[in-house]
Amino acid sequence: MISITLMKQTVKANISLALIITAIQALCLVLIASTGQPVKITGQIFYSLLPGMLTSIYIIITGNKLLAAQVDKGSMAYILSTPVKRSKVALTQAVFFIGSLFIMNLITAAALIIPTFILNGSVSPSEWVDIIKFSFGLFLLALAYSGICFLASSIFNLSKNAIAVGGGLVGAFLLLSIMSMFGENFHFVKNFTITTLYNVNTIASGSSDYIWQFAVLAGIGLITYFSGIKIFSKRDLPL
Template sequence: MNDTLYWAMLKLESKKVLGYSLGLMSYEWLITWGYPILIESPIIQDIPKSFPVPVQRAFGVSTEEPDISYEAYISAQLLGRFWTLLISVYGISSSNALMAHILEQGFMAYPLSTPVSRREVINTQIGVLLTELILVTSATLGGIYSATAFFEVEIDRWQFFRMGILGFCLSAVVSSYSMLLGVLLNSEEKSVALVSAITFVYYGLDVVSSLNEGFSRLQDFTPFGLFRPQEVLQGSVLPGTRCLALSLISGLLLLVTGFVFQRKNLVI
């Protein structure tokens, strides 16, 4: 990995990292502020029941006895759907900026014109991408930790940390196939369109699998099916195997990305 290129690209992406991180933390503070007020309401037990069963399933809300724990609350309000969609958009945007965009615009000619190997260049871009995902995931956890501490909401921090690791592994998969397609297509417009379509299909399969038990097997065909934050936070699922599976997928995709980048005839 090339240190100079790494810090230059990370600086270039810093505004986006900061914007997403501050936005996530602000939202987490807002919904955590409302949690103590909400659980004191006498109608809190009836609110989840007011939604149709498919909607409850899609957002990870218990269809039996309503769960009013903070873990269930934050999963429904943020982690279950909104965060996975947001981190996917972020991963697509970042991988596109780090590969497809600079290839199409010809900016890749600069690092490749220096005594830096293609392997160093692609490893650096991958390193920047993973660093960004770590920072945004850390900001997500930091927002939850700080907000719950300030509003005196008791949580199991270790469970949230494990959930964060699983979330990072999921975001790495989306970002990895996005970067691979950016290298293969050499076109920002085509790669973004194709990656967005693939991600939409994966995300849609996960949502459909949650709507009805009859469609539950669909979650086996999408990486999003491995991310069930409420189950992890409540200790009913150990995320180790899921993290390993997602890590193997993203690792293989990034390995193929590096192989293709080193051998592809790049138009720069």
């Protein structure tokens, strides 16, 4: 289904940024967690903004590199001059993107679990649930963001356009969500950004609203990835 050769190549080309971002995230989380607050509070502090920003940097840069940059540069010609189908190329890149984000969030979650375990000697079942909801939710937000960047990367021949549209959208969503925090007057802008669908306060409050919000994020991710693969397989490539 995927090309192992391409997967190896893609991992090599993108792993360093993923590692750096993950390390920063994990380090921040360890620092916050080691102050000894309850998991719920630590999660609310950490997951409310920081990883969204950091992960977005990874998503915008990597999203472009996976397809558009290689078409722009022309190096995609070498992959496609071998008997590898375009759909396979796009699928491989998508699997890498999603997989890398999943692992990044897994490691970040571990950075919350391990200090908690060391400080308290155990992680209670309710703490497990919170941690899973926080990090899986962040993964779904990243899935939606990355889907948007992946779609842009599959549509455009030029890196600058892919980044302007994909990165522009993700950046705008983030900015709007930050704006909405500045008092009542700006509160309404939260309705214009998908970032709102990952709401740490809703998750921590124990309400079940997060379920449909997660579902929407997952839906955005699936649709954008699926169309990205479809479009890349069918369009003209100037190689």
